[in-house]
Amino acid sequence: MGGSRAQRPRAARYLLGSLTTAATALVALPLLVLPAPAHAWADWHRRRAGLLLGVPVPERSAPEADGPRARWRRLRTDPHARRDLLWLPVHMVTALPFGLAAVVCLGNVVTGWWAMTLWWALPEEAVPKLLGDITVDGWAVALTAAPAQIGLLTAVAWWGGPPLARAHARICLTMLSPSAAQRLTRRVEVLTRTRAEALDAHAAELRRIERDLHDGVQARLVAVAMRLGVAGESLADAPDDVRELIRQAHEGVEEAMTELRQVIRTAYPPIxxxxxxxxxxxxxxxxxxxxxxxxxxxxxxxxxxxxxxxxxxxxxxxxxxxxxxxxxxxxxxxxxxxxxxxxxxxxxxxxxxxxxxxxxxxxxxxxxxxxxxxxxxxxxxxxxxxxxxxxxxxx
Structure with missing residues (x-):
């Protein structure tokens, strides 16, 4: 319940802020159509909308500073730039009526309180009129029509303000968020880049393994084969079974080196x-x-x-x-x-x-x-x- 109550003043601030920014956009439209201001303006609205709805809004990279030709080319090729520009009229068309509705409700609630409590102290021409062009000229009107106006518009603002604010925020995020196709394209780009990085890391690891096998294991096997060859020659008078074991060991080392060279060439060609x-x-x-x-x-x-x-x-x-x-x-x-x-x-x-x-x-x-x-x-x-x-x- 407390969270719901906190949403209502937040929604009122959001609608009044949107009305202010829509009015500002009408005045500053020539400036906001430029890529960098349009991007910053759209991102600020995305953050406001995400904060109201309680959803994360990922950051977008800002457009690079370049010349007029590049800016117009970006408008033709960059869907985000086109969305930022399209958001300007959409924001003005939606925020102006939504914000004005909030102003009308809040303003007439204040008018009702003013008319109900101070009508008697004001000059006749200064007494505010209620909705329906009702003039407060006595306590009967002040204690019936004014409270009715206050209660009705308070209820309208209480129950209608948050849905209006959320509707505008959803329109904002829908307009300024990438489409499913663009998200898929971005995901493919990320996966392609990470795969390329993984393949490069894999190739670097293969090169390291190749160097270790070539300079380490293979060198040791060569040394063992040489020692076995020397041992076989120096034990010419040894029993036949001993010389046979040495010969088999020497051949086994030679075969292991041959297989190791093949593994090295298959993993990553040293050349x-x-x-x-x-x-x-x-x-x-x-x-x-x-x-x-x-x-x-x-x-x-x-x-x-x-x-x-x-x-x-x-x-x-x-x-x-x-x-x-x-x-x-x-x-x-x-x-x-x-x-x-x-x-x-x-x-x-x-x-x-x-x-x-x-x-x-x-x-x-x-x-x-x-x-x-x-x-x-x-x-x-x-x-x-x-x-x-x-x-x-x-x-």
């Missing part, structure tokens, strides 16, 4: 850290079973996760061209397309690449889709085969 994407792809093309040419454009900074995906895509595509496509030559083109990295591998093989026959295309697709990229495979029977990949580089 990417040493030579960058362009050098890594050039080395990859030089070592594959198909004569391949690499055309590497100006790609700018590329996230580590995107570099790794591009490297594995080219490696798998060239391997397919050699093993399945029987291609006499291949070409790799890498360039930047807007905010993405474009990788295109073409070979002059027999074509007919089928993702369901285990040609590695499914693996390429999984890696690319993990970064929200796209894969287009064109491989008619007789060739040529083209694998076109685009991976977003921005957040």
């Amino acid at each position: 990417l850290a040493d030579r960058g994407l362009g050098g890594a792809l050039t080395a990859l093309a030089a070592g594959c079973g198909v004569p391949a040419r690499v055309r590497f454009g100006d790609v700018g900074p590329v996230p580590a996760a995107v570099e790794a995906v591009a490297y594995f895509v080219v490696a798998e595509a060239l391997s397919n061209a050699a093993r399945h496509g029987r291609a006499p030559r291949a070409e790799v083109r890498v360039g930047r397309t807007g905010a993405g990295l474009s990788v295109r591998i073409t070979d002059d093989g027999i074509g007919g690449a089928d993702e369901e026959r285990g040609t590695g295309i499914a693996g390429i697709r999984r890696r690319v889709l993990a970064l929200d990229g796209s894969v287009l495979v064109t491989s008619p029977p007789g060739g040529p085969t083209t694998i076109a990949v685009e991976v977003p580089c921005g957040s």
Whole structure:
């Protein structure tokens, strides 16, 4: 009950404040249509409405200070800027009648009290009239019509004020809050940025693991293998079973090193850290079973996760061209397309690449889709085969 009572004076203040701001907007309209004042004006109303309704109102970033052309361009492209401007007439159309209703009720309540208690002390021409053009000319009117006016308008203000204030506040938040589509777009942007950050952190962790394995574990295994080799040579006169155990241990260490090198190359190719994407792809093309040419454009900074995906895509595509496509030559083109990295591998093989026959295309697709990229495979029977990949580089 106490909370309900506290809402009523708050609603009255809100309506009177809205009336004042609507009147101010009529006078200051040429100033408020500018992006920065319109944004500040709208945000102030959003905070007032959220405070009245008891709902959180997230902050919005202020528009950047720029020239007139950029301001008009923002009005065409930024839905928030258009909402801020549209809020101006909506606020004036709603706040003026709502606020005037509150002023009429409160003003006539005061008039009723004034007429009921002081009519006798005022000159005849100064006695205020009640609603219905009723003149207080005696105690009978003062003690009947005036209390009736006070009671009626107090009840109207008591019960009607809060709904009017809440209605205006809801209109305000509805007009100035992003739509469902805009909220979804914003959510997708946040998820895309956080995913890119997570992928970069993952790639950095893979690089750290690769360095630790290469410089730590692999070096220790090499040392153990060397010691086992020396031990085997120095124990030439040892029993056969001892020399056999040493030989098996030495072979086991060699196999472990081979597997470790494969794990390192699969996790994060060391050549990417040493030579960058362009050098890594050039080395990859030089070592594959198909004569391949690499055309590497100006790609700018590329996230580590995107570099790794591009490297594995080219490696798998060239391997397919050699093993399945029987291609006499291949070409790799890498360039930047807007905010993405474009990788295109073409070979002059027999074509007919089928993702369901285990040609590695499914693996390429999984890696690319993990970064929200796209894969287009064109491989008619007789060739040529083209694998076109685009991976977003921005957040």
